[in-house]
Amino acid sequence: MTYEEARDTCHVRSAIYRTSKLVLYWKNHTLSLDDRVPENEKTATDWSEHDPRDSDDTSLFMFND
Numbered sequence: 001m002t003y004e005e006a007r008d009t010c011h012v013r014s015a016i017y018r019t020s021k022l023v024l025y026w027k028n029h030t031l032s033l034d035d036r037v038p039e040n041e042k043t044a045t046d047w048s049e050h051d052p053r054d055s056d057d058t059s060l061f062m063f064n065d
Contacts, residue, residue: 006047007033015050024050 001009006016007027015024016033018041025037 001047002045003037003042003047006049010049011051013052015052016047017050018044019046019048020044 003016010016010027010033012028015026016037017024025033027033029036
């Protein structure tokens with residue numbers, strides 16, 4: 001997906017990233033994604049969304065015994 005598609009569909013508590021790189025850009029930040037993502041990265045078409053709710057190791061799924 002394009003950077004614009006990833007940016008526009010990303011949920012507030014999620015992040016976007018390029019599948020060829022391991023850098024997460026969280027949406028819930030004081031600076032906008034447009035200000036934090038380098039211009040040369042925005043033309044790539046391998047963007048995806050990282051939703052922490054889909055991960056088993058997030059606080060949503062951790063319980064105290």
